[in-house]
Amino acid sequence: MTTPTVRRAVCPGSFDPVTNGHLDIVSRAARLFDEVVVAVGVNVSKNRLFTPDERLDMLRTACAGLDNVRVEGFTGLLTDFCRDRDIVAIVKGLRAVSDFDYELQMAQMNASLEPAVETVFVPTSPAYSFLASSLVKEVAAFGGDVSGLVPGFVHERLVQRLAERAAEAG
Numbered sequence: 001m002t003t004p005t006v007r008r009a010v011c012p013g014s015f016d017p018v019t020n021g022h023l024d025i026v027s028r029a030a031r032l033f034d035e036v037v038v039a040v041g042v043n044v045s046k047n048r049l050f051t052p053d054e055r056l057d058m059l060r061t062a063c064a065g066l067d068n069v070r071v072e073g074f075t076g077l078l079t080d081f082c083r084d085r086d087i088v089a090i091v092k093g094l095r096a097v098s099d100f101d102y103e104l105q106m107a108q109m110n111a112s113l114e115p116a117v118e119t120v121f122v123p124t125s126p127a128y129s130f131l132a133s134s135l136v137k138e139v140a141a142f143g144g145d146v147s148g149l150v151p152g153f154v155h156e157r158l159v160q161r162l163a164e165r166a167a168e169a170g
């Protein structure tokens with residue numbers, strides 16, 4: 001008898017910070033695949049609010065209840081990351097038509113590389129269709145209430161970090 005193949009997928013992103021929209025996609029991917037790796041892009045050249053270790057730490061806490069999900073950092077090409085871990089699919093949430101152009105371009109590029117990796121698009125739940133880490137940070141920086149858009153412990157760290165940044169800026 002042959003051993004059944006494990007169907008492993010990746011949910012990649014910057015996660016600066018993780019939002020409830022991200023977690024919706026990760027949890028749904030976890031129901032579609034045997035295993036899911038949440039891959040946190042740790043490209044040093046980009047200006048982020050949270051360090052790679054902080055983003056990884058927040059995701060690990062947020063995904064702790066999902067048994068078939070693990071969190072890793074990655075640099076370089078996503079398709080190389082997939083080859084090294086026998087990952088067969090990239091799972092991406094699509095919020096609106098505006099996401100589609102860029103996501104289609106990336107999906108087709110990733111399918112054209114060696115190894116070719118397929119992308120599975122999951123429609124974002126309507127409750128999160130406007131949600132983006134960048135907007136969460138902007139609204140929170142101006143004192144808006146984003147407590148319903150990120151996990152509670154992420155909200156605490158976000159408010160604290162923005163206060164630190166504001167103090168630094170004088």
Ligand code: PNS
Nearest residue numbers: 012013014015041076077078106109110
């Ligand atoms: O949360 P983001 O910033 O939209 O995530 C973008 C990410 C990290 C998924 C994307 O930039 C990526 O896959 N980067 C890895 C480098 C790579 O493989 N580039 C070619 C993409 S076709």
